Amino acid sequence: MLYVVLFFLLFSLLLYVLLGGADFGAGIVELFSSPRDKRTTRDTIYRVMGPVWEANHIWLIILLVILWVAFPAYFNVIVIYLHVPFVLVLLGITMRGVAFIFRHYDAIVDESQVWYNWMFRISSLITPVFLGMSFGALISGKIILAEDFSSYSFADLYMLPWFNVFTFLVGLFYAALCAFLASTLLIGETEGEVRKIFSRKSAYFTIALVLLGFILIIYGYVQEVLFIQDFIHNPVSLGAVGLSALLLIPLWRAIKRQNRIASRYLAGLQVVFVLFAALYAHFPYIIITEGKELSLLEGLPPHSVIQNLGVMLLIGGGVILPGLFHLMKSFGMIKIFKTGEDEVGQ
Amino acid sequence: MENLDFARLQMAFTLGFHIIFACIGMVMPFFMVISHKKWLNTRNPLYLELTKTWQKGVAIFFVTGAVSGTALSFELGMLWPEFMKHAGPIIGMPFSLEGAAFFVEAIALGFYLYGWNKLPEKFHWFTGIIIGISGVASGILVVSANSWMNAPTGFDYVNGEYINIDPVQALLNPAWFTQALHMTLAAFVATSFAVAGVHAFQVYRNKRPQLHKKAFKIAVVFGAVAAFLQPLSGDLSAKDIAERQPVKLAAMEAHYETDTNVPLYIGGIVDEEKQTVSHKIAIPGALSFLAFGDFDAEVVGLKDFPADELPPVSVVHYAFQIMVGIGTLLMIAGLLYFISLKYKSLLKRKWYWLFFVFLAPLGFIAVEAGWVVTEVGRQPWVIYGFMKTSEAVTPMPGMEFSFYMYVVVYLILALTVTWLMRRQIKVLNSVKE
Secondary structure: OHHHHHHHHHHHHHHHHHHHHHHHHHHHHHHOOOHHHHHHHHHHHHHHHOOOHHHHHHHHHHHHHHHHHHOHHHHHHHHHHOHHHHHHHHHHHHHHHHHHHHHHHOOOOOOHHHHHHHHHHHHHHHHHHHHHHHHHHHHOOOEOOOOOHHHOOHHHHHHOOOOOHHHHHHHHHHHHHHHHHHHHHHHOOOOHHHHHHHHHHHHHHHHHHHHHHHHHHHHHHHOOOHHHHHHHOOHHHHHHHHHHHHOHHHHHHHHHOOOHHHHHHHHHHHHHHHHHHHHHOOOOOOEEEOOEEEOOOOOOOOHHHHHHHHHHHHHHHHHHHHHHHHHHHHOOOOOOHHHHHHHOOO | OOHHHHHHHHHHHHHHHHHHHHHHHHHHHHHHHHHHHHHHHHOOHHHHHHHHHHHHHHHHHHHHHHHHHHHHHHHHHHHOHHHHHHHHHHOHHHHHHHHHHHHHHHHHHHHHHHOOOOOOHHHHHHHHHHHHHHHHHHHHHHHHHHHHHHOOOOOEEEOOEEEOOOHHHHHOOOOHHHHHHHHHHHHHHHHHHHHHHHHHHHHHOOOOHHHHHHHHHHHHHHHHHHHHHHHHHHHHHHHHHHHHOHHHHHHHOOOOOOEEOOOEEEEEEEEOOOOEEEEEEEEOOHHHHHHHOOOOOEEOOHHHOOHHHOOOHHHHHHHHHHHHHHHHHHHHHHHHHHHHHHOHHHHHOHHHHHHHHHHOOHHHHHHHHHHHHHHHOOOOEEEOOOEEHHHHOOOOOOHHHHHHHHHHHHHHHHHHHHHHHHHHHHHHHHOOO
């Protein structure tokens, strides 16, 4: 059953990174659109993301619940030492969620829309940056596990581990990933001129993503971040990144041909590879603190808890996944290749 | 004030905020689907208009509830890391089920909001039902996790370790049923009277009275029925607390001296120093009877509990008085509504509508007061009898800043949502009939 729990942990992490990421990314794409394109982007986002965006973010809650039920010791470290960035993430999630709903459900459309729009765009950018920074803090080896909390300063324990150049690069990388996912997704949802806009956006964000990835790895290597060093010396991880890079070729061709379906799945696959590469080299030691690596599998709760959670997840998954699939299919987020055939003529 | 106090204030404030949105998110979908059903049956366009307006309300409240709920699921850990480290695995079951129910709700909401003219009519309507049912299920599950803190079961506590964990027993702890029932009914009472009050105000102002009377009727029926059931559920809760958490019961009643044939105090001013209650109305023997079903039963007083295990008595006592007082008033209001079904002339009176306007916020005040009773009444424990709140709090200093930030952000949010609701009604009223 531990494997079922681990599967759902990684599965919800992946889906949050992919779907939640595409959702954040949509706001980033809008932020970086010319004033002329902003309106189009806004309407496209509403049409495409509207029905599913709320569901996309529940993966975060599922992830959180699995962590605290099955990996309490691990969760404990995260919530104590990442308190400050989490507050910022939550602020971002709150602002973003309400801004999205306000701007589409306000009965009167007037100048208050300007507020909603900017709130939505800015929080769409900062939330993934802080999320990335939090993850960066976990792997950068700067967290100090204190025995006696009073012998350290606030900055040492609660600020410096997450607020530094390395974590900032991780944050930017994740934000770029989100924007890349969103723009690639939106290509498939638009026609003609608008589609060209998103194709161009997709190309820009791919370049930004690859560049940031390189800078991140090089910086991490130079700064002797253990996680990055091990990552580079691990053939499987490197292979996965290599594969992900190779996928860029068909992806570019798909984007150029403005292929609705292939580009979407290729982009998703790339993220799977990157995430796999990042986690594989160090699994299960996902938290690297100063002088100690914490295993996810340390301090597991009793067997009965894992057993129960596994069963609950299987039942929950059995109810949710078909429903979610049906929702995404009904509103065109998931496209089966067959419906893509009519694209050939265009 | 210390870090612990600010952490508690923040938890109370964010929970108090979330509860309002969660209640509305749980109950309003039911109004929406009834109006929707009436539209499908009668094809009266007023019902369609009402459904679509309520649907916007549901969307706004659902999202605000969802984001504040996300914040809460983080906060449980961020504010109370020691608590979650030990309690997390034990109460994992209600939370994982709640996650699933919440997910179902979000999926159904996606179908419902965006399904107009796209989905088959019946299926579309049905997704609305799913929103309501999964919302109520979420609420019940979260309350069950809370009730475990009042009635911790499903583990053995040996040398500071929580072992032999049985998640099912923890979920079905002795307090879960009474608490879940009381809260679900409370959500219906509070939301119904709030929504009814908003529409009663429009009738009072004579703005599209035909439409708003329909809305009022759908909403108030739920509240009136639930308000009559609530005292029964309250009685179950009281008897349960008398048995399991006698100190909480004593604090609710500000009952200091252990005695038999104990009177029930209504109102009264508590002096915690002198341990006395003045200016109260006492009903002889009533507390003994309500708690144990026997006028001569002994009720243990606060003086007989260890001094360091007492909750803040006056807060709990006043909150309890407010909850019961409002509950009684809303029951009378429910009665008035049922009377007006027979004597329709009442509906022509201005004061009738004004009375319901006045009631609009009261249900939520009662809900908040009720949570103060159950949460403050459990202090100083976070896990009753096993872990003190002071042992659970985060080691991070500076909680006051975080608390003030949440107050500012959530107040702005609350004001914005209220303003948005006003705009919804404004637009609704501007349509010419």
